Amino acid sequence: MINLLLYGFRVAPGYLVAALACAVAGSLTGTALLFLTGRVIGSDPELGSFALPALLLVVAFLVSSALPLVEEHLKAGLEATAKVAVEYARVEPFVRPRGIAHLDDPEVHNLHTASGGVGWTSISFALSAQVGMVATHLSLAGAAVLVGTILGWWYAVLLCVATLAVEAWLARERRVESGIWAGDTEGQRRSEYVFDLAMSRSAKELRVFGLASWLTNSYAALWNAIMAPVWAGRRRTTLVTTAAFVGYLGVLLWGLVASIRAGTAGGLSLTQVGTVIPALLAVPATLGAALMWNSGLGSGQTGRQALRALRELSARVGEPSPRDGRPPSWGDQLEVVFEDVGFRYPGQSRDVLSGLSLRIAPRERLALVGVNGAGKSTLVKLLAGVYQPTSGRVLVNGTDLATLNEAALARWQARVTAITQDFACLPMTAAENVLLGKGDRDIWSAAHRSGAAGFVGELPRGWETVLSAEFDGGVDLSAGQWQRLALARALVAVEGGAGLLVLDEPAAALDVRAEADLVDRYLEHTEGVSSLVISHRFSVVRPADRIVVLADGRIAESGTHDELMAAGGRYAAMFTLQADRYTRTEEGR
Numbered sequence: 001m002i003n004l005l006l007y008g009f010r011v012a013p014g015y016l017v018a019a020l021a022c023a024v025a026g027s028l029t030g031t032a033l034l035f036l037t038g039r040v041i042g043s044d045p046e047l048g049s050f051a052l053p054a055l056l057l058v059v060a061f062l063v064s065s066a067l068p069l070v071e072e073h074l075k076a077g078l079e080a081t082a083k084v085a086v087e088y089a090r091v092e093p094f095v096r097p098r099g100i101a102h103l104d105d106p107e108v109h110n111l112h113t114a115s116g117g118v119g120w121t122s123i124s125f126a127l128s129a130q131v132g133m134v135a136t137h138l139s140l141a142g143a144a145v146l147v148g149t150i151l152g153w154w155y156a157v158l159l160c161v162a163t164l165a166v167e168a169w170l171a172r173e174r175r176v177e178s179g180i181w182a183g184d185t186e187g188q189r190r191s192e193y194v195f196d197l198a199m200s201r202s203a204k205e206l207r208v209f210g211l212a213s214w215l216t217n218s219y220a221a222l223w224n225a226i227m228a229p230v231w232a233g234r235r236r237t238t239l240v241t242t243a244a245f246v247g248y249l250g251v252l253l254w255g256l257v258a259s260i261r262a263g264t265a266g267g268l269s270l271t272q273v274g275t276v277i278p279a280l281l282a283v284p285a286t287l288g289a290a291l292m293w294n295s296g297l298g299s300g301q302t303g304r305q306a307l308r309a310l311r312e313l314s315a316r317v318g319e320p321s322p323r324d325g326r327p328p329s330w331g332d333q334l335e336v337v338f339e340d341v342g343f344r345y346p347g348q349s350r351d352v353l354s355g356l357s358l359r360i361a362p363r364e365r366l367a368l369v370g371v372n373g374a375g376k377s378t379l380v381k382l383l384a385g386v387y388q389p390t391s392g393r394v395l396v397n398g399t400d401l402a403t404l405n406e407a408a409l410a411r412w413q414a415r416v417t418a419i420t421q422d423f424a425c426l427p428m429t430a431a432e433n434v435l436l437g438k439g440d441r442d443i444w445s446a447a448h449r450s451g452a453a454g455f456v457g458e459l460p461r462g463w464e465t466v467l468s469a470e471f472d473g474g475v476d477l478s479a480g481q482w483q484r485l486a487l488a489r490a491l492v493a494v495e496g497g498a499g500l501l502v503l504d505e506p507a508a509a510l511d512v513r514a515e516a517d518l519v520d521r522y523l524e525h526t527e528g529v530s531s532l533v534i535s536h537r538f539s540v541v542r543p544a545d546r547i548v549v550l551a552d553g554r555i556a557e558s559g560t561h562d563e564l565m566a567a568g569g570r571y572a573a574m575f576t577l578q579a580d581r582y583t584r585t586e587e588g589r
């Protein structure tokens, strides 16, 4: 509870203090209400001693009825404010690093899932529920004081110990369940993924292939597997939990019976009986709040686990690394050199690149070809500095990218504009998709050059159309249209000062005429900047100043189209194969 409250003080101090003050006031008025009930019951209307306690009782009743409303309002504010802070802290470690190696770390994803809590029992929910826990403990103390003054302090202590012992047992159960849940984040992620598949990602394919029942069964099986240890744990502890409650009820019953007997035997006055019985009846209510998962107790366990995961997540991804190194002084001319570079993905056993050396000269138009899985996209990731080589160096105008601090790396990444195979298709407006927050640039010029202007002009709201049919008035684009828009995005970035244009399969989704159109414009697009184009279509790579072939993790061939054809190596073989296919297809028409 303390950890959660301290976190609350950090992220939403105003709401937390106000909600706690309200909870304390609520508990005090609740205790006063019990006390005044006895006074009213025991007072003699004839003697006029009735009026004051009755008036105070009414006031206490009104205040204790109104306070929960204020408290709920404050707790809602606390929860909402904390939620913003928590979600920021959950997302920030993912997006802050300029590299992406942490995205391949399963533990990072596990910690992210665990930091979300269980279901809707998140850190922010648990935090607001802790305010309720403070209130219930104070109410327990208030009721115990009243009971102690009447039935004896030993009994008040026994009552508190019994209540707290049952609460501790329940807390232990919740802790075990939270631990089981937190330990199976991979299963949870898989079930979420299956759910996501059905709802959005592959919704069309799943329906076309009639996979609905397979998916439903997979989801149910995954969910049952996740919950099985939780249910087994509950079954194991049912007996002890039942015994604890029976014992607890025995303690309470003893107090009630003793009060009634003492009252009838004249050992207790009417005032005392009228105070102690409501006080005893109020005690289980303080525990009742702890019984459910959404109570302060249940959510407190989950919230603490989630908070720990949140801190571990931040620590795992690490603070921005202030690496040494001189500040880069990249001018207009960019020269990129891969110096004996080797690379292996984290956790993998095979090198994707090894001993790769390559120079991209200033303003050079370089094309990169290679079979599927040769490592072309990986080379782009190293070039952009999102991964660091496992051996060797990537130098930009002589500066090793591995020595840059986060800020310098961000400046380098701003000089690279890359349209990768899985470029982002954002459910935002067409203009936002092209500008990506880069202000007021001439998007029409870029759209004309990328061939996007035609279809953008026909969109219902032009550049302001949201590119997702899931939104009101939004539309979906075809894959080829998206590709043209992505090209426009790259051209806008080039106009904004990016010095290196990377196009990874820019024509993959284009038809033959559009591809020819793109190739015609490619030279124009890349004038004045260094460029690297990756494509399996030889018509796209042919006009490049130089073509390099990536094979076995290194550059196997390098030269112009004519030189490589004359050399009769891998390039010539791949080109001839594709040209033959194309010719045969054309002849077959």
Ligand SMILES: Nc1ncnc2c1ncn2[C@@H]1O[C@H](COP(=O)(O)OP(=O)(O)OP(=O)(O)O)[C@@H](O)[C@H]1O
Pocket: 104, 345, 346, 348, 352, 370, 371, 372, 373, 374, 375, 376, 377, 378, 379, 421
């Ligand atoms: N994040 C990753 N983690 C582990 N292995 C990866 C990862 N990304 C790619 N690989 C592996 O690295 C190798 C090279 O992949 P890469 O995407 O660079 O190839 P490519 O030449 O671009 O292929 P394609 O022509 O099919 O796009 C492949 O064997 C791939 O499975």
